[in-house]
Amino acid sequence: MNVVPPPDVDAPAATREPPELCRACGSSRRLAFCAGLSRDEIRQLSSLRSGLNLPAGTPVFREGDPAEWVYSVSTGALKLYKLLSDGRRQIVCFLFPGDLFGLGSDDGYAYTAETLVPTQICRFSQRKLETFRGATPRLERRIFAMTLHDLLAAQEQMLLLGRKTAREKVASFVLDLSRRATLRGLPENPVTLPMSRADIADYLGLTIETVSRIFSHLKRAKLIELPDSSRVILLDLPQLEMLAEGLPS
Amino acid sequence: MNVVPPPDVDAPAATREPPELCRACGSSRRLAFCAGLSRDEIRQLSSLRSGLNLPAGTPVFREGDPAEWVYSVSTGALKLYKLLSDGRRQIVCFLFPGDLFGLGSDDGYAYTAETLVPTQICRFSQRKLETFRGATPRLERRIFAMTLHDLLAAQEQMLLLGRKTAREKVASFVLDLSRRATLRGLPENPVTLPMSRADIADYLGLTIETVSRIFSHLKRAKLIELPDSSRVILLDLPQLEMLAEGLPS
DNA sequence: CGTATAGTTGATTAGTATCAACGCTAGTGG
DNA sequence: CCACTAGCGTTGATACTAATCAACTATACG
Numbered sequence: 001m002n003v004v005p006p007p008d009v010d011a012p013a014a015t016r017e018p019p020e021l022c023r024a025c026g027s028s029r030r031l032a033f034c035a036g037l038s039r040d041e042i043r044q045l046s047s048l049r050s051g052l053n054l055p056a057g058t059p060v061f062r063e064g065d066p067a068e069w070v071y072s073v074s075t076g077a078l079k080l081y082k083l084l085s086d087g088r089r090q091i092v093c094f095l096f097p098g099d100l101f102g103l104g105s106d107d108g109y110a111y112t113a114e115t116l117v118p119t120q121i122c123r124f125s126q127r128k129l130e131t132f133r134g135a136t137p138r139l140e141r142r143i144f145a146m147t148l149h150d151l152l153a154a155q156e157q158m159l160l161l162g163r164k165t166a167r168e169k170v171a172s173f174v175l176d177l178s179r180r181a182t183l184r185g186l187p188e189n190p191v192t193l194p195m196s197r198a199d200i201a202d203y204l205g206l207t208i209e210t211v212s213r214i215f216s217h218l219k220r221a222k223l224i225e226l227p228d229s230s231r232v233i234l235l236d237l238p239q240l241e242m243l244a245e246g247l248p249s
Numbered sequence: 250m251n252v253v254p255p256p257d258v259d260a261p262a263a264t265r266e267p268p269e270l271c272r273a274c275g276s277s278r279r280l281a282f283c284a285g286l287s288r289d290e291i292r293q294l295s296s297l298r299s300g301l302n303l304p305a306g307t308p309v310f311r312e313g314d315p316a317e318w319v320y321s322v323s324t325g326a327l328k329l330y331k332l333l334s335d336g337r338r339q340i341v342c343f344l345f346p347g348d349l350f351g352l353g354s355d356d357g358y359a360y361t362a363e364t365l366v367p368t369q370i371c372r373f374s375q376r377k378l379e380t381f382r383g384a385t386p387r388l389e390r391r392i393f394a395m396t397l398h399d400l401l402a403a404q405e406q407m408l409l410l411g412r413k414t415a416r417e418k419v420a421s422f423v424l425d426l427s428r429r430a431t432l433r434g435l436p437e438n439p440v441t442l443p444m445s446r447a448d449i450a451d452y453l454g455l456t457i458e459t460v461s462r463i464f465s466h467l468k469r470a471k472l473i474e475l476p477d478s479s480r481v482i483l484l485d486l487p488q489l490e491m492l493a494e495g496l497p498s
Numbered sequence: 499c500g501t502a503t504a505g506t507t508g509a510t511t512a513g514t515a516t517c518a519a520c521g522c523t524a525g526t527g528g
Numbered sequence: 529c530c531a532c533t534a535g536c537g538t539t540g541a542t543a544c545t546a547a548t549c550a551a552c553t554a555t556a557c558g
Contacts, residue, residue, distance in 0.1 A: 162454030
C-alpha cells in the first residue's frame with residue numbers, strides 16, 4: 001500500500017543504512033506520510049501519535065469495527081483482508097514500513113488488519129488527524145497522493161486477479177515484493193516473504209497447493225531459487241518480468 | 250467510480266427529477282466533485298472547464314498517454330481498462346455521471362478510458378486544477394473522499410475477482426449497477442446495461458459465454474428477467490444479495 | 499432483404515481446485 | 529540432547545468450474 005515516491009525533501013535516494021526514524025510516525029521519513037513536513041509540523045503531529053508494539057498474528061482491527069484510528073506502519077509487516085460469510089478470504093494488500101492504513105470508511109473499517117510478524121505501528125485519532133490535515137495542506141496532499149497510489153495499485157491487482165494465469169500471478173507477486181523492498185532501501189534480490197503460503201494464495205486468488213506448485217515450477221525453470229520457504233532469489237529478472245506481463249515465456 | 254455520498258449542502262436526497270446540472274462540471278451537483286462549493290468557487294472552477302461531447306465507443310485517452318487532463322462525467326457512461334500485451338483486458342471501472350477520472354499518474358494514465366454510449370464529459374487541466382485545489386480546501390477534501398471511495402470499491406472488486414464464483418460475480422454486478430443507479434436518482438429496478446457482454450466479462454474476469462450462461466441461469470432461477478439484452482429486472486433482491494455475498498443460494 | 503455483429507447455447511478441453519498423503523521444520527518435553 | 533508432535537509446505541491423483549471451440553439465433557444496419 002501507498003509506496004509513493006515522496007516529495008523529495010530529504011531523501012538520499014535508496015541507501016542501505018537503516019534510515020532515520022520519524023518522530024511523528026516511527027518509520028523512515030522518506031516513505032512515511034509525514035514526508036516533507038516541517039520540523040514544527042512533525043512536532044505537532046507526533047503529539048497526536050501513539051505507538052503500538054504487536055506480536056505476529058495480531059489483529060489491529062476487524063472489518064466492520066468503527067473506524068476510530070488511522071495507522072502508519074513503523075516496522076514489520078501486515079495484511080489487510082476481506083472475508084465472505086463462508087470464510088473465503090481475499091487479502092487486498094500487504095503493508096510495510098511507511099504504509100498508511102485504516103483511512104476513511106464512515107461505516108466501519110472495510111477490511112481486517114493483522115500483523116504478519118512482530119510489528120510496530122502508530123496510530124492517530126481519525127478525528128484529530130482530520131483537523132490537523134485541514135490545517136496542513138502539505139500533509140493533506142501527501143495523504144491524497146498515497147491514497148491515489150493505492151488506488152492505482154489496486155487497479156493493477158484487479159488486472160492480475162481477473163486476467164493473469166497462476167504462473168503470471170506468482171511472477172508478478174515476487175517482482176512486486178522485490179520492487180517494494182528496494183523502495184525501502186533493501187536489496188532487490190533475496191526477497192523476504194513474511195507471509196505464509198496461505199496468505200500468498202489469498203492475495204493472488206489461488207489455493208496454497210497451486211502457489212506451492214508454481215514456486216516449484218519456477219524453481220525447475222531456473223527463474224527463482226528457494227533457500228527456504230520464506231525467501232526467494234530472483235535468478236532471471238527479465239524472464240520473470242516477461243512472464244508477469246503475459247509475454248511468451 | 251467515486252459515487253461518494255456528497256457533503257449534504259444542497260441535496261434534496263434522491264429525487265426522481267433530472268437534477269440541476271452544474272455549471273462547473275456539467276453533471277448533477279449532488280454527485281459531482283464540485284458538490285459543496287460556493288457560488289463563487291463554482292464560477293472560478295467553471296472557467297477552467299472545457300466540455301466534450303463524444304459518440305459511443307470513443308477513447309478519451311489511452312493507457313500510457315501523458316496525463317494532462319482530469320475528467321468528470323456529465324452524462325453517459327464510460328469504461329476504464331488495462332491491457333496485457335496479448336490483448337487480455339481487465340475493465341477496472343465503469344463510470345457514470347458525477348464520476349471523476351484521469352487523476353494522478355505522473356508517468357501517464359494507468360488505464361484507457363472509452364465511452365460506452367454517447368457521452369458528455371468535461372475536462373480540467375491537471376496543472377490548473379492542482380493550483381485551484383490548493384486554494385480550495387473543500388474541493389481538495391471532496392476529491393480526496395471520492396478517491397478514497399474508489400479505493401474501497403476497488404478492494405471490494407478484488408474480493409469479487411479473487412474469490413467469488415461466476416454466479417456470485419454476476420449477481421454482485423447487477424446489484425452494484427442497481428445501487429449506483431439509485432444514487433443517481435434512477436429507479437432501482439429495470440437496470441440498464443450500457444455495456445456489452447464482452448465488457449461485463451472483462452470487468453468480472455470471465456468470458457462472454459460464461460456471462461451469457463449465468464444470465465440465462467439466473468433467469469431460469471427466476472432471480473432476474475431480461476426484457477432485452479441491455480436491461481435487467483431484478484426479481485428477487487434478497488436472494489440475489491445472498492448469492493452475491495456467497496451465502497447458500 | 500441480406501449481411502454483419504452481438505448474444506446464446508452446446509460439446510469438449512484445460513487450468514486450477516479439491517482431496518489425500520507425505521516430508522520438513524520448529525518447538526516441546528522427556 | 530534427542531525423540532515426538534504439530535503445523536506448514538510440497539507433491540500426487542482426481543474432480544470441477546469456467547474456458548475454448550463451434551454452431552446457431554436474434555438484432556441492428558445498409
